[in-house]
Amino acid sequence: MKLFRCQCCGQTLYFENTVCLNCGSTLGYLPEADRMLAVAPDGPVWRALPDAGAQTQDADPGPLRFCRNWERSACNWMLPCPEGDAAGEAGYCLACQHNRTVPDLSTPEHVALWIKIEAAKRRLVYSLLRLNLPRPLPESGHPQPLSFAFLADDPGSAEPVMTGHADGVITIALIEADDAAREERRSQMGEAYRTLLGHFRHEVGHYYWDILVRDDPAALEACRALFGDERADYAAALQRHYETGAPDGWENRFVSAYATMHPWEDWAETWAHYLHMVDTLETAAALGLRVDAGADLTAQVHIDPYQSRDAATLIDTWVPLTLALNSLNRSMGQQDLYPFSLPPDVQAKLRFVHDIVHQTSRGREPSARQPV
Incomplete structure (x- = not known):
């Protein structure tokens, strides 16, 4: 994520800011222009x-309007107001148009958690816009539009809401926005990393497997050669994974233990890590970061990772940057910020994801600021 600037006073702004803390101006993000505006x-x-x-x-x-979810402090995105329509009602922004279901907002606890989910969702959609990926809207007539369902557990049901993806609908369990509950789940499941944004990036990976790989014979064959045959029984693979865990030596071929479970999960985990990489590299470039740890761990981060056609450049810059991030975290008494490694097999998978993304982007008109 790049940094923004208040045009009134020059103050550095974060993507989530709604008010400039220096001059007090009201702020909104206009995705069509990729601008944070006072x-x-x-x-x-x-x-x-x-x-x-x-x-x-x-x-x-x-003339501009704030997204309708701005009134609940759940969105800071804006949308153009057609001339002559000033009296009309505010609509939903490019991110919130994809919402299919939100939790019962008459419950204050739900509102607080939903606001956290919306913040992570906007970061995801920012990346999809920058990568010019297709984002068919629920009312577009597309056979598999992208939509989000944010659901709270039903007190009368013994079955909790499960985060996942099915037929274009990405479901995020509301409880995942509770930091303590999410950390407890992370610890119980032996995961190195578990965040709201990570959930979004992983689940949208499943969506783009359907959209970009499933119906393209050449892409499907190449994907199977790297990730395995997705026709393997998923339920059996899931049961086996939770009974026996990841196989010995998995670190040499997979980006995470969960990626070993099934080829679909390997793809989704790799996709998520690709989005981790490009978004964090954009932030590092905005800050002008340079890493010099000797040997092959030197990098000057000055690229626009969203526009880079060369996956090797991204990876070569990412590896030393993660060393720096982890070292800084340890200095603060925290766990590694990026507790993963990228062996050659994983790098090959990341290159495949990168190539799929940029083939798709180059094949479309550069109109990612408009819903399709």
Whole structure:
């Protein structure tokens, strides 16, 4: 994620900011222009404030509205307001248009957890926009649109909500937004890493396997050569994984223990790590980070990872950066921020994901700021 700047005072802004802590301006993110804007109300709409430090002003985006979920402090994205429609109701932004189900918001505890989920979702959608990946909307007529269901456990049911993907619907269990509960699950399941954003990136990997691999014979054959045959019995593989765990030596071929369970999970875990990589590298580039740990662990992070056509460049930069991140975390008494390694087999899988993503991106018009 890149950093943003308040055009009124020059203050550095984070993606989640809703108010500039320096000048007090109201902030909103306009995904169509990839801009964080300081805005002021103009009757029923909002307008971007002038850039006080610029010799030339960016194009005026015109009248804007906040996403309808802004009213619940669950979204800071904006959308253009068509001229002459100032009296109309606010709609949903490019991210929230994909919501299919949200929890019962009459329960305050649900609202607090849902707001956390929405923040992670927006980071995911930012990456999908930057990578120009298809994002068919639920009302688009696409046979498998991308949608999200955020569900709380039913007190009257013994079966908890399970995070997962099925037929384009990504379900996130509301309890995963509870930090203590999520950490307890991570520890019980022996996982090195478990975050809300990680769930989104993993589950959307399943979605893009359906969209980008399943119906492309050449991609499917190449995918099976690297990840294995996804026609293997999934239920049996799941049972075997939780009974016996990952096989000995898995670290030489898989990015995580869970990736060993089934070829679909290997793909989804690799996809998630690819999104971890490009988003974190963009942040490192925005900060101008340089890592010099000797030998082959030197990197000047100055690339735009979302535009890089060369997977090897991304990986060669990522490995020393993770060493730096883990070392900094240990200095603060924390566990490794990135508790994974990338052996040659995993790097080959990451290159495959990278190539699939960029073949798709190059094959589409650069209109990722518009829903398709």
